[in-house]
Amino acid sequence: MNILNLIRWKNLGMMALMQYLIKYAMLVPFVVPYGVDITLNGFGFSLLVLATLSIAAAGYIINDIYDVETDLVNKPDKVIVGKSVSEKTAYTLFIVFNVIGVLIGFYLSHLVGRSGFFALFVIISGLLYIYASYLKRLLLVGNIVISILVAMSLLLVGLFELLPAVTVQNQETQLTFFKIIFDYAVFAFSLNLLREMIKDIEDIDGDYKSGMNTLPIALGRDRASKITFVFAIVPLLIVIHYVITYMYSQLYVVIYFLALVIAPLIFLIIKLYMAKTKKDFTFLSSLVKLIMLFGMLSLVLYKFVLLES
Template sequence: MIYFFKLIRWKNLLLIILAQLLIKYALLEPLKVDYGLDTALTPLGFILLVIATISIAAAGYIINDIEDVEADTINKPDSVIIGKQISEKSATNLFIILNIIGVVSGFLISRAVDKSAFFVLFIITSGLLYLYSTYLKRITLIGNIVIAGLVSLSILLVGIFDLIPVISDSNKSSQLFFLSLIKDYAIFAFMINLLRELVKDIEDTDGDYKMNIQSMPILLGRSRATKLVFILSLIPLMIIVFYLSNNLYKQPMAIGYVLILIVAPMIYSTIKLFNATHKKDYKHISTVLKLIMLTGVLSLLLFQFILLK
């Protein structure tokens, strides 16, 4: 069982669940009355949305590991699960089962909010994860952008399913305000995850080279790729500081939180990128970026105190 949880990247799935929970129950639900919000998702509907999201994400991790056995044997031999602890046949069956659960749950929740067309989001996500594992990740930057985009979508889904189906003339401004707020978090998730994907590519250069994956560090070399990612890491840092100064300048609690738990770690990871040379450096930076994602998600807890002032 422990290897199954490792295979589906249970820590990453918990972060997705946490993000969706906080958007629903720390942002939208506490502020419904004060802001005249309407929400479409019942508790059961929300559970179905979470199941659909994490099932498809878990299936994506499994197919990626199946396709990456040879590369992972080089990049991280101690972490290889397929063919050792879990057979490829069993992993393939799990991939199919989880996709079915995810797609069926997506269909049910789309019907429940009376937006059957939204069902296509789950089909597209499932298909893109398969294409990423088998083809897209071999194309420079495309695979990185796809994965970062899908992580971003997992955050947007709560707004799409909870707010859009019940937009009316009377609540339109409030619904769109909170949808825009969720969109800002999705953009943040996209930027941080894109950086993390690029850092992981630099870390995994040896195995990717053998698998003929045209990642950025293979095309440019580790040193040039590191410098480029260093420059790219300045972009989300500047955007967050700009957002902070323009939107939260009257909120000392929010400013303190963002500066200490988001901006400071981002500056740290940027400095580490500038000096990174060894595989362990990139692994460390990747871990810091994941922690920034966590603190970014946890900042959702602040809004019921900020917006109700």
């Protein structure tokens, strides 16, 4: 169980869910009615998910290794490396998960006839290491990089499923569905960046002790809270624009977004404006994850939206 907590099994489960939703809720149902061409069979796609989760798990491990000093201040009860799992074991697991992810990525890239895609797995793996060891200490840079990598976990599905199957005849359809995936990736990026900013405020004490230069350390907790409050409006505007532009004619879809995405985002913004304590920001960080989950679950609705339109 300690190793499962080390690799953040709940976060990995959510990542896998998002990828499977993209394939089986948004792509597979439209193979016949819309002529969407997908590249990977069920086994091949499961390998893609496994590669993504393996590299993400390695990222969580190396981050925990470098964060021991910080976590001893911010969350001493949840420190794993050096306590329930030795640092040597953690490093070994980091290497093993990276090797698994990169090797599967190499195989899949050649399987779909896009050998250049292999570089993505190497770059993502490398960036996760650089993030943990250096980038996260830089003002907003680490937050942006890790949020881009979260978005990439969604884009990988489009890259491996849609782009290798593009032909002159289906180009418009393939790119239309890739654009939908891209829109969700932008949503995931903005929400994850918001969560990273909230976590920086939550973890200011340990980050300061570790010599990091996060937004609340550079500008102070109050100013950072105000900036985060303003930025929280961005994902709200993205969702509202998306619903008005693409979903306005589907009443039940609009209700879903209003009740489970837009309303929670408005509530989050209000609570963020009033947040003062570490407990407040911990709650808001968890709320962002819940909003992201409901946002991704909306993929299930596309079968009804597109087939009825």
